[in-house]
Amino acid sequence: MEYKLVPSICSYCGCGCGVLFEVMDGQLVGTMPLKSHPVSQGKLCIKGWNLHEHVISEERLQTPLLKTNGALQEASWDASIQTTAERFKKIIAEHGPDSVAVLASAKVTNEENYLIQKFTRAVLGTNNVDHCARL
Amino acid sequence: MTNSIEEIEDAECIFLIGTNTSEAHPLIARRVMRAKEKGAKLIVADPRMIQLARFADVHVRQRLGSDVALLNGMMHIILKNGWQAAEYIANRTEGFEEFEETVMGYTPAKVEAITQVSIRDLEQMAEYYAAGSPSALLYAMGITQHTTGVDNVKSCCNLAMLCGNVGVRSGGVNPLRGQNNVQGACDMGCLPNVYPAYQPVTNEAAREKFSKAWGRELPGNAGLTITKMIPAMLEGTLKGLYVVGENPVLSDPDAHHVRSAFAKLEFLAVQDLYMTETACLADVVLPGVTCVEKSGTFTNTERRCQLLTQAIKPLGNARQDWEIISDLSTAMGYEMKYQNSEEIFEEMKQLTPSYAGMSYERLGLDGLFWPCPNSEHPGTPYLHKDTFTRGLGKFHPIGYKDPAEMPDAEYPYFLTTGRMFAHFHTGTMTRKSAHLHHEQKTGYVQMHTGDAKKLGVKTGEMVRLSTRRGEVEIAVVISDMAQEGTFYVPFHFAEASANVLTNSASDPVAGIPEFKVCAVRLDKIVHGENRK
Numbered sequence: 001m002e003y004k005l006v007p008s009i010c011s012y013c014g015c016g017c018g019v020l021f022e023v024m025d026g027q028l029v030g031t032m033p034l035k036s037h038p039v040s041q042g043k044l045c046i047k048g049w050n051l052h053e054h055v056i057s058e059e060r061l062q063t064p065l066l067k068t069n070g071a072l073q074e075a076s077w078d079a080s081i082q083t084t085a086e087r088f089k090k091i092i093a094e095h096g097p098d099s100v101a102v103l104a105s106a107k108v109t110n111e112e113n114y115l116i117q118k119f120t121r122a123v124l125g126t127n128n129v130d131h132c133a134r135l
Numbered sequence: 136m137t138n139s140i141e142e143i144e145d146a147e148c149i150f151l152i153g154t155n156t157s158e159a160h161p162l163i164a165r166r167v168m169r170a171k172e173k174g175a176k177l178i179v180a181d182p183r184m185i186q187l188a189r190f191a192d193v194h195v196r197q198r199l200g201s202d203v204a205l206l207n208g209m210m211h212i213i214l215k216n217g218w219q220a221a222e223y224i225a226n227r228t229e230g231f232e233e234f235e236e237t238v239m240g241y242t243p244a245k246v247e248a249i250t251q252v253s254i255r256d257l258e259q260m261a262e263y264y265a266a267g268s269p270s271a272l273l274y275a276m277g278i279t280q281h282t283t284g285v286d287n288v289k290s291c292c293n294l295a296m297l298c299g300n301v302g303v304r305s306g307g308v309n310p311l312r313g314q315n316n317v318q319g320a321c322d323m324g325c326l327p328n329v330y331p332a333y334q335p336v337t338n339e340a341a342r343e344k345f346s347k348a349w350g351r352e353l354p355g356n357a358g359l360t361i362t363k364m365i366p367a368m369l370e371g372t373l374k375g376l377y378v379v380g381e382n383p384v385l386s387d388p389d390a391h392h393v394r395s396a397f398a399k400l401e402f403l404a405v406q407d408l409y410m411t412e413t414a415c416l417a418d419v420v421l422p423g424v425t426c427v428e429k430s431g432t433f434t435n436t437e438r439r440c441q442l443l444t445q446a447i448k449p450l451g452n453a454r455q456d457w458e459i460i461s462d463l464s465t466a467m468g469y470e471m472k473y474q475n476s477e478e479i480f481e482e483m484k485q486l487t488p489s490y491a492g493m494s495y496e497r498l499g500l501d502g503l504f505w506p507c508p509n510s511e512h513p514g515t516p517y518l519h520k521d522t523f524t525r526g527l528g529k530f531h532p533i534g535y536k537d538p539a540e541m542p543d544a545e546y547p548y549f550l551t552t553g554r555m556f557a558h559f560h561t562g563t564m565t566r567k568s569a570h571l572h573h574e575q576k577t578g579y580v581q582m583h584t585g586d587a588k589k590l591g592v593k594t595g596e597m598v599r600l601s602t603r604r605g606e607v608e609i610a611v612v613i614s615d616m617a618q619e620g621t622f623y624v625p626f627h628f629a630e631a632s633a634n635v636l637t638n639s640a641s642d643p644v645a646g647i648p649e650f651k652v653c654a655v656r657l658d659k660i661v662h663g664e665n666r667k
Contacts, residue, residue, distance in 0.1 A: 004446075006444050006445075006446035007444060007500055008426060008427070008443045008444050008446065009315070009426065009433050009435075009441045009442075009443055010315065010426075011315045011316075011425065011426040011433070011564075012315060012559050012565075013159060013160055013312075013313060013315065013559070014160065014311060014312035014313055014314060014315060014317060014318065014435055014436035015140070015160050015161075015162045015163055015435060015436065016315065016434075016435025016436070016439060016441055016502075017162050018441075018500070021427055021446040021447075023446050023447055026447060026448065027447070028427055028446065028447050034500070036500065037500070037501075038141060038439075038501050039140050039141070039162060039435065039437075040162050043162060043165060044162075045161035045162060046161075046556065046557055046570070046571065046574070047557070047559060047565060047571065049570075050568045050570045050571055051427075052427065053567065053568035053569060053570060053571070054425070054564040054565065054567040054568050055425045055427045055428075055450075056450075057409075057568070059409050059410070059567055060408055060409060060422075060450050060451075060453070061407065061408060061409060061414075061420065061422035061453065062422060062450055062451025062452050062453055063422060063451060063452040063453075064419070064420060064421055064422060064452070065417075065420040066418075066419055066420075067417070067418045067419070072417070072420060077452070077454065077462075080419050080421060081421075081459075081462050081463055081466050082466055083418075083419055084377070084404045084419050084421075084463055084466075085463055085466035085467045087375065087401075087402040087404075087418070088375050088377070088402070088467065089467060091374050091375040091401060092375075095374055097354065098354075098356075098358070098372075098373075099372060099373060099374045099375065100373070100374065100376070100377075101358070101359060101364050101367075101373055101375070101376050101377075102376070102377045102378075102379070103361065103376070103377070103378045103379065103381050103383065104320055104323075104325035104379055104380075104381075105316075105320065105325075105379045105380030105381050106313075106314030106316050106317035106320045106380075106381075107314060107315060107316060107380045107381075108316065108320075108379060108380050108423070108431075108456050109316065109319070109429065109431030109432055109433060109443065109456075109457070109476060110316065110319040110322070110323050110431065110432045110433065110434060110440070110480070110483065110490075111431045111457055111476040111479035111480050111483065112379075112431065112456045112457045112460065112479075113316070113319060113320045113323035113324075113325045114323045114324070114331060114482075114483040115457055115460045115461065115464075115471070115479060116325060116379060116460060117323060117324045117325050117330070117331070118349060119460055119463070119469075119471075121330075121336075121349075121353050121354065122345075122349040122350075122351040122353065122469060123351075123464050123467050123468075123469040124467075125351075125352075125353075125354060126354055126358055127327050127328070127336050127354050127356065127357055128327060128358035128359045128364070128373070129324075129325055129326070129327060129358060130325065130326060130327050130358070130359070130360050130361045130364070131317070131320045131321075131325045131326075131361070131381065132314065132317070132361070132381050132383075132386060133320065133321055133326075134279075134280075134360070134361065134362065134641075134645065134646060134648065135361070135386045135387060135648070135650075
């Protein structure tokens, strides 16, 4: 049996509490508070204590889906990425870059958000990028 | 937040307005309670009897959407009594005279008439806030989600500057952000008008800097906000959309309207963890991963950038979100090849002055506050010390305006929306969690005993709520947490969706919708009636 605690940050609200993920033999089994964390000082709320539960939910998507004959069906990463790229290229070629937009996320990392706006501006060629800060 | 979370517990007075802190930000509420234990005064302004109101030295239940009048009323009393920080105003601010003239028009009697807050309570609030040295003001979406959201925020800033509370430890104007990385998404330039660190896209020098770094010509016109994207989709000018980790079909106001807009898209790609209401409408669904399966950084509400460490492998065939974006970019002819998230962070910080001094190594377990301009800089726990970012702090004269929709004969009640303690946003995460689902399984409308009596409804009874946008059937919960005449519906639950009802009227500057105020009617469901 291999058991480890991995320090990280809770991904619910904006408090940014310190958590320890409990991992047993490569499986996520629990969430613990991080005693030394400057925001949460070893405390968590009910959402934080149960953070691992949504991660290991059976409802998690585990494979890409592509609409074929009007319905979403399992597909390969290659086909899904290629289709997305081609459809965006086609719309931009016909209607210009401002006919497409991207919604970034307040849930993904800084690194990913940086890439999303870089992709929108440098690759799609539009400033149509926003996220749910207002919602 | 201008100030850090730990500073809250050393404030002499804490003013909570439009934040249900103990339910939405429990670990910040803990600091409020610590301050209270150390002797701080607590002022709560919230139409609902929220949990922290029980511990308040003064709690006022202002009429929904009357915050500008309430704040002007407090400032009127402060000025009348000479409690303002005269030296601070003279040395550090501008625009005071014009502001003072506006505020002097908000006499306690006038403010009482608008807000339904008694003059005695108003005086007490003003006295406690002005006497605290320092006083910390905390707010959340109860201030911002209004057609007067910007006016509300500016009024909070006016009050804080009037008493010299900006640029001092344990003071400040502190918006509590609702999502783990909403601060970071803004800092990284996921906004239609700015690059990372709020460098404007319309500024030629900024555009040139990013154009050079990225090796592409960049557009010089600001893009569309989310509230402008919906009408553009309906008009057919916006045809393709890529949504990463958001659920606008449930989170945006006037949900029927939003759904018909999504139906008009030529192409929709959604990257998410689950089949959300938005993913169900997509042409392509790309499975990303949770914070447990990735490394990277989040920036919390106090501007603290913190490191995540990957704890487990991605589930099934799901992939790192940054890998998906990179592959899509490469497939579109712009090669992105990063080894890991740290390499992206290193590129980002070259272009983002407020993060320039950070590195994964320096972040460690405690993180760093921005601005952190160089690798020796310790980070900045509170902003505007000695001088404001813009030089002098600016007072804005702000007059009160009614919300976009007020109750009338047809829709006689106010409706407001919010979060409850066990759930988060559109429930995509929390409703998958067995323990959280157990706490609250579905939506409800909370109302005051008096209203329930008048309408002849009981707790648990299904009723129909309708607004000019739509209707939902929902269970009643009678609770004196609700203000008489105002119903409250949490927005986590798709089957009893608050946002079928809410008004998409938005602030003219910020584009934020007025989720917190609209007019609603309640009808009993007659047994045997045909349901729509």
